[in-house]
């Protein structure tokens with residue numbers, strides 16, 4: 001989704017443009033297909049924009065340098081209305097070039113407004129919805145005489161999701177932003193201030209940030225930040241400190257962000273566990289600001305999420321139902337609100353999201369809250385919309401996840417939902433304290449176990465290299481191995497662009513086994529033989545069923561499970577873990593395999609085609 005950065009400093013210099021271009025580089029992971037910048041200095045407003053990646057914009061700036069300035073705004077666009085062309089790239093200027101605007105989101109009433117403006121003689125230069133805002137803003141600026149009032153007047157007329165940043169040609173010391181649903185956060189500097197679609201935009205310059213609420217307008221100058229609602233009333237703000245630094249958002253010597261983030265996983269789990277238990281082994285989730293009496297009365301949990309986050313929810317279902325004996329439904333967020341779900345005041349909705357900005361999930365939690373449910377967000381991005389619009393946020397501490405394909409956030413999401421389940425069990429008295437302590441002690445061992453799997457990555461990479469021409473891979477799993485199989489398939493689809501499908505192993509004989517032919521690679525996630533042995537034996541049978549039909553059986557199994565050896569072409573061993581915690585190690589070979597195979601094919605591992613890191617449109 002679009003990346004946005006705004007900067008205002010005290011003196012006219014080259015710094016504003018440098019800050020903005022560096023931020024756009026850091027925001028590339030959000031996925032984009034054009035980019036642009038606008039600067040304002042004593043000489044007024046100047047801009048540059050180009051379709052393609054940032055290097056195209058850099059080429060344009062080299063050919064036609066912009067003047068020095070004291071404020072600048074930058075944008076990377078992920079095309080929604082109008083193709084990825086130079087003229088559809090942001091910023092968009094008003095006809096008189098008095099104001100420039102960048103936008104993230106969709107203005108749902110842009111057609112009506114476009115007709116109104118055309119009737120007044122406005123000529124449009126692009127096919128975008130955003131350009132409507134530029135013309136409306138110029139008209140309001142002329143009428144009201146200042147950009148904040150003009151922005152408030154325009155924002156009140158807009159429908160849909162938007163983050164807008166605007167500058168005026170005659171005021172180089174001010175950047176004005178407005179947000180409804182789409183992300184925007186303020187960076188607080190010394191003699192300079194920032195606006196960004198997420199903290200990665202300005203983390204290189206400050207770790208002090210202000211989160212913004214719904215329907216707010218923010219005005220930054222070199223020495224001030226003011227926030228109001230769309231009516232102009234001052235709005236409360238909350239300052240927070242970003243708990244990671246710019247170095248965390250760079251590759252750290254790895255070939256790709258995804259490689260780095262796979263290796264970050266032990267820390268992601270460890271940091272998500274940190275500080276959430278007492279020395280006596282009791283859970284303390286201070287951030288879970290929902291009345292304990294209500295949590296005790298919860299009679300159903302609904303997880304809403306998309307993609308990998310939804311698969312984390314599937315893992316959570318097995319654990320929470322086992323520990324708490326509360327029914328857990330896992331719903332794809334984009335399906336949830338359209339199926340008339342049964343939601344009551346006793347329903348606890350858990351929204352899982354790395355970015356905290358996935359529009360499908362945002363809309364799902366809004367629907368849930370309208371139905372009277374309490375919502376807990378399990379998110380990785382502080383100050384994000386889902387965190388702010390939920391009743392409580394249980395943060396994952398995976399650090400910035402830059403690669404589009406989620407890895408460390410997935411493990412952190414699973415870890416956080418385990419903690420939520422154990423907390424509910426503790427509160428409702430359905431598990432003994434020593435049982436909870438036992439699970440927590442096992443969880444504390446998981447970072448080292450994950451590291452053990454990562455250390456064996458060489459053999460997985462070698463297999464991927466040999467299989468780089470494969471056209472289809474199937475993934476099987478049972479119980480918590482089933483969502484692991486789904487996630488392994490998704491990783492391969494989104495990274496290597498090949499057909500991959502995850503199945504519940506028991507489902508195979510009900511149709512999918514027809515897919516098995518000679519040489520068909522099939523990954524099988526085998527549950528611990530120390531858990532439910534019937535489960536283990538069933539999966540062994542499934543391996544034999546596919547192998548008998550020619551499948552290439554690639555097995556993920558617990559170290560010491562010698563029963564798999566006779567049925568597997570290759571075995572990827574993972575450390576012994578309790579059944580419910582196994583996904584934290586079982587998924588790692590599948591992540592490494594997909595990352596390595598995509599690399600072997602020479603594909604863009606961090607920014608796969610057609611994908612965005614955060615899907616901020618429905």
Ligand code: AGP
Pocket residue numbers: 306307308309352353354355356357358361404405406407494612613614615
């Ligand atoms: C996972 O690798 C994908 N990038 C995608 O499925 C992602 O998990 C999904 O879009 C949800 O994103 P979120 O966690 O930011 O809400």
